[in-house]
Amino acid sequence: MEPIQPATRSHEIFYAVRDVLLVANEAKSRGMKLYYLNIGDPNQYDFDTPQHLKDAVSKGMETWAHNGYSPSSGIETARDAIRREAHRKGIDNVLDIFVTSGASEAIDISLTALCNPGDNVLCPTPGYPLYSAILAKLNVEYRPYYLVEENNWAPDANEIAKLIDDRTRAIVLINPNNPTGSLYSRQTLERIVEMALDHNIVVFADEIYDKLLMDGLQHTSIASLSQNLPCITFNGLSKGYIAPGWRIGWGIVSGPEARMKDYVDAINKFLRARLCASHPMQFAIAPALDGQHDFLEAAKAKLQRRRDLSVKKLSEIPGITVVKPTGAFYSFPQLHIEGEDEDWVKGLIRTTGVVVVHGSGFGQKPGTKHFRFVFLPDEETLNTAFTLIDQFQRQWLAGKKF
Secondary structure (H helix, E strand, C coil): CCCCCCCHHHHHCCCHHHHHHHHHHHHHHCCCCCEECCCCCHHHCCCCCCHHHHHHHHHHHHCHHHHCCCCCCCCHHHHHHHHHHHHHCCCCCEEEEEEEEHHHHHHHHHHHHHCCCCCEEEEEECCCCHHHHHHHHHCCEEEEEECEHHHCCECCHHHHHHHCCCCEEEEEEECCCCCCCCCCCHHHHHHHHHHHHHHCCEEEEECCCCCCECCCCCCCCHHHHCCCCCEEEEEECCCCCCCHHHCEEEEEEECCHHHHHHHHHHHHHHHHHCCCCCCHHHHHHHHHHHCCCHHHHHHHHHHHHHHHHHHHHHHCCCCEECCCCCECCEECCEECCCCCHHHHHHHHHHHHCEECEEHHHCCCCCCCCEEEEECCCCHHHHHHHHHHHHHHHHHHHCCCCC
């Protein structure tokens, strides 16, 4: 009998962050020690979910009713807390709030409710590969706008404007950005607001890293800049509250009610069809957003020390340049090498055990080569990893084949 053929849409689904683990597992099977600098999961390193959030979830589980289904949009106490958080961020024209299984599900549902086959969505490149995967599934064009490395990985508003046509439905912003760690200026955001209003485009504001800023910087939510902007702001507990495995995220719909009503109704149809997010985990949302944030200041201080160490060490390696990240916990150094960055990453993993992700897995300006790493590990691990990267890079530049 003939083999079962998968859907053709699956041919366009790639997730480099996890795909490199196939190479890593091969190296591990040969007895090599691995240094994981690939996964943006703080709990894999020396970070832990705040105790008051764990207590809130445990208490929620103790009540039998809280282990059943919740309302499709989320429990009232959680949605109220998200509304208060939106108000603190300056988002006052909230139309709807929905709680999902991670911000990823909120993004998936919002794109699915908006786009038809043949439409296009403008996405930052480099950017998180979830967007290209969802758009491929929907048969919607992923239209990249390239972040400018020479300008601290900022979007080029003029380039974005040139990409808009009558099939453009949304502009995606990842701010702070994954994988570059860049934070967008208010001026850049205001220019994007103007374009979205001129062309009746929805802005998808992925702000999952908004709590993880360094150097005393402050985050601006683009939805706060205009009452008339059709916008969905995505966030969750995964990064800023160090609970990625709980899979709790949300979307905040804001903008003019008359223009957004039908779209909001469509989103809620999909929310009802999938029932709900994890019920007991939702009880952590209010304590997270409204509670004490001492743990966050300690985490940011730790990240800034490790960021500074990483930038210093990488800058000393020949053939590598790096823009200092100011948000999240990623860096996206450029490789000035012959050959492909994916081959470089595979060679690095196989010969040193240092696991990073090739830049082509996130998209990048044609003709450039990068890799992404996380600076979540402790300083000793980072120092060892950078020493190994230095040794490998010098061999690569000398022409050694791997």
